[in-house]
Amino acid sequence: MENFNMSRSATFYALGLSYKKADAEIRGKFSLDTKAQSDLLIQAKAEGIESLIVTSTCNRTEIYGFAYHPYELIKLLCQNSNGSVEEFQTVSYIYKNEEAVNHMFRVGTGLDSQILGDFEIISQIKTAFNHSKQEGLVNTFLDRLVNTVIQASKKVKTETRISSGATSVSFASVQYIIRNVADIGNKNILLFGTGKIGRNTCENLVKHTKNSHIALINRTKNKAELLAGKLNVIVKDYDDLEEELQQADVLVVATGSQNPTIDKTSLNLKKPLLILDLSIPRNVNTNVEEIPGVTLIHLDNLSQITDDTLERRKQHIPAAEAIIDDMKLELNTWVNGRKCAPTIHALKSKLNDIVSAEFAFQKKKTANFDDVQMDLISSRIIQKLTNHFASHLKNENTSLDQSIEFIEKVFHIGELAPNRSYSPVEEKYKIKLS
Numbered sequence: 001m002e003n004f005n006m007s008r009s010a011t012f013y014a015l016g017l018s019y020k021k022a023d024a025e026i027r028g029k030f031s032l033d034t035k036a037q038s039d040l041l042i043q044a045k046a047e048g049i050e051s052l053i054v055t056s057t058c059n060r061t062e063i064y065g066f067a068y069h070p071y072e073l074i075k076l077l078c079q080n081s082n083g084s085v086e087e088f089q090t091v092s093y094i095y096k097n098e099e100a101v102n103h104m105f106r107v108g109t110g111l112d113s114q115i116l117g118d119f120e121i122i123s124q125i126k127t128a129f130n131h132s133k134q135e136g137l138v139n140t141f142l143d144r145l146v147n148t149v150i151q152a153s154k155k156v157k158t159e160t161r162i163s164s165g166a167t168s169v170s171f172a173s174v175q176y177i178i179r180n181v182a183d184i185g186n187k188n189i190l191l192f193g194t195g196k197i198g199r200n201t202c203e204n205l206v207k208h209t210k211n212s213h214i215a216l217i218n219r220t221k222n223k224a225e226l227l228a229g230k231l232n233v234i235v236k237d238y239d240d241l242e243e244e245l246q247q248a249d250v251l252v253v254a255t256g257s258q259n260p261t262i263d264k265t266s267l268n269l270k271k272p273l274l275i276l277d278l279s280i281p282r283n284v285n286t287n288v289e290e291i292p293g294v295t296l297i298h299l300d301n302l303s304q305i306t307d308d309t310l311e312r313r314k315q316h317i318p319a320a321e322a323i324i325d326d327m328k329l330e331l332n333t334w335v336n337g338r339k340c341a342p343t344i345h346a347l348k349s350k351l352n353d354i355v356s357a358e359f360a361f362q363k364k365k366t367a368n369f370d371d372v373q374m375d376l377i378s379s380r381i382i383q384k385l386t387n388h389f390a391s392h393l394k395n396e397n398t399s400l401d402q403s404i405e406f407i408e409k410v411f412h413i414g415e416l417a418p419n420r421s422y423s424p425v426e427e428k429y430k431i432k433l434s
Contacts, residue, residue, distance in 0.1 A: 010050065012141070013070050014100035015092060016062030016077070019114045022091040024300050028281025030083040032056035033258065037128070040080040041135045047072070051139035053128040053146070057121060058169070058197070058280035058299060059114045064104055064142070070094050101145060101331070105324045108149040109156040110163065115172065117163040117313045120196070122153045144334060152327040159323065162316040164309070170200035172302040173276050174208050177250055180295075181274060184209050190248040192241070192262070193255035194218045194227050197278050201252055206231045215248075217241055219255075242266055245273075254278040260285040267291055276302070336393070336400055343404045346413040347389060351382045 017030055032040065037054050044052055044065075049072065052065020061081070063073045074092075078085050095103045106112040110119045129146045132138050138146075157163055178184055189211055191202050198218075205214055214233040218224035221235065228235045236244050245251065245267055253275065255261050263285035267273070272293040277284040280299070288294050355378045363369045393403055407413070 010066040010068055011096050012064075012066055012100050013073055013094060013096050014062060014064045014103045015070055015073055015094040016060060017088065017091045017093070018060035018062075018112070019300065021093075024280060024282055024298055026083070026087060026091055027059070027061065028082075029087065030056075030061045030077065030081045031258070031280050032061060032077075032081055033256065036080045037131065040076050041132060041137055043080065044076055045135060045137060047076075049073075049076075049137070051132075051137055051142045053125070053132045053138070053142065055121070055124045055128045057124050058278070060107075060121075062107070064100065065137075066139070066142075070096075101328065104145065104149050105152055105328065108153045109320055109324060110153070111317065111320060111324075115168060116310055116317075118168050119153060119157055119163055120168070122150065126150065140338075141335075145331065148327050148331045152324055155323045155327070156320045160316040160319040162313050162320050164313065164316075168200065169278060169299050169302060170197055171204050173201050173252065173278060173299075174204040176276070176297060176302055177205075177274070178209065181250060184250075185211050187211065187213065187249035188247050189214045189250045189252070190217065190236075190244050191215070191252045191254070192217050193253060193279070193283075194223050195254055195256050198252070198254035199227055201254060201278065202227060202231060202233065205252075206233065215244060217244060242268075246270065248273060251275045252278065253283045255283050257281075257283050259283075262288065264288050264291055267294070269293060278302075339400060339404075343393070343407055343413070347407060347411055348382060348386045350411045350413045351385060355382065 017027065019027070022030075032054065033056075037056065040054055041052075050066050052063055052067075052073065054063045054077075055061070061077070063077060065073055067073050074085060074088060077083070078088060093103075103112070104125075108122050108125055110117045110121070113119075113121060125146065129138065133143075177189075181187055189205060189209070191198060191205070191214065194202070194216060202214065202216065205211065214231075215236050216224040216228055216233055217236050217238055217240070219238050221237065224235045227233075245262075246269065249271070251262070251273060253262055257279070258281055261283045262275070264287045267288060269291060272295070275284055275288060275294065275296045276299075277296065278299045282298065284296060286296065289296050359369075359371070359374065359378075362374075363371075389407065392398055393400060
C-alpha cells in the first residue's frame with residue numbers, strides 16, 4: 001500500500017469495502033463476527049485510537065473513526081479478519097472529513113444500500129455505536145454525527161417513499177423462488193439459519209407462497225422454535241439436516257458461520273434442488289453445482305433483480321438527499337458553534353480584564369465611584385459585544401478559521417486558547433463540513 005505521509009493531527013475517516021467493488025468471496029474474508037468486532041475495539045483502545053465504530057454486514061464492512069493515518073484503521077481491520085492489506089487495497093474506499101461524513105449519511109439513509117431504500121443498515125450502525133460507547137471509544141463529534149445520521153434515517157423513511165413497497169434481500173429471495181419454482185405452494189422448503197435475514201425470509205415465504213411445508217433448522221433449536229411459534233412452521237433437529245436436505249425442493253441458507261455449512265458431500269439428491277445462499281461469508285460451497293439438478297443462487301445475484309418497486313423508489317432520491325443536506329447543515333452549525341465557543345469565552349474574559357483594569361484606574365481618580373452600577377453596565381456592554389462576535393462567527397457566510405484568527409490577533413487572546421484545541425470537533429481534527 002502507498003506509504004502516505006503521516007499528518008500532524010487526527011483526521012476523521014470512513015473506510016471499508018462493499019458490494020460495489022468487492023464480490024462475496026472478498027467480503028467474506030473481511031467479514032467480522034461479534035467476537036472479531038469486540039477484539040478490534042479492544043485493540044483500537046490499546047493502540048490509542050480515540051474514537052471509532054465498526055460495522056460488518058452481508059454487503060459491507062466499514063470503520064468510521066479518527067486516526068493520524070488511515071493505515072492505523074486498515075491494520076485493525078486486516079488483523080481482525082481474514083483479509084490482507086493487498087486485497088483491501090484492490091476493492092476498498094477511503095474517505096476523510098467531509099466526504100467521510102457524507103458517506104455515513106448515505107449509508108445510514110439507505111441510499112448506498114445494495115437494494116435502494118433498505119434500512120437494515122441503520123440498526124447495524126446503532127449496534128456498533130452502542131458497542132463502541134461501552135468501550136469508551138465514542139468522542140463528542142462521533143456521538144453527534146451518529147445521532148444526526150439516525151435522525152436523518154428516520155426522516156427519510158417517514159417523509160419520503162424511498163422504502164415503499166416490499167423490497168429487500170429477503171423479499172428478493174422469495175420473488176426469485178416464486179418466479180423459478182413451479183407449484184411453489186406444494187414444494188418442500190427448508191430454511192437453515194434463523195438470523196435476521198433468515199427470519200425475514202421465513203416471514204416472506206409464509207406470506208407470499210402460502211406454503212404449508214416450510215421447515216426450519218438452526219444449531220440452537222430454541223431460536224427456531226420461537227420463530228416457528230410466530231409463523232406456524234415446522235422445526236426440525238439440527239442432527240436431521242442431511243435427511244431433510246434430501247426431502248427439500250428449495251433450500252435457503254442464512255447461517256452466520258465463517259465456513260461453508262453445506263457442500264456436495266451433504267447432498268444425496270434424487271430430485272432437483274434450488275439453493276439460495278444468503279450468507280456472508282458464503283455458507284454453501286460452490287462444489288454443489290457439480291451435482292446434476294442443483295441450482296445455486298447467491299444474494300449478490302438476488303440484489304441485481306430490478307422491478308417496478310425499485311424504479312419507483314429512485315424517484316424519491318432527490319427528496320432523501322434534501323433531507324440529508326438539511327441534517328448536515330444542522331451538524332455543521334453545531335460543529336462551528338463548538339469550534340468558535342473557546343474564542344468567544346476567551347474574548348469575554350479579555351474584555352472583562354480590560355474593564356477591571358479601567359475600573360481600578362477610575363476608582364483612584366474618581367470620588368464616590370459606584371462599583372455596583374458600573375459593573376452592571378459593563379457586564380451588559382460586554383455581553384452585547386460578545387453576542388455580535390458570536391453571531392458573526394456562526395454566520396454561514398463567515399470564513400470561520402480566518403475570523404477566529406483575526407479576533408485572537410486583535411485582542412491578543414491566542415494564549416487563552418492555545419492551538420485552538422477545544423473539543424473533539426475543532427481544528428485539530430480538521431472537520432470542515434462547509
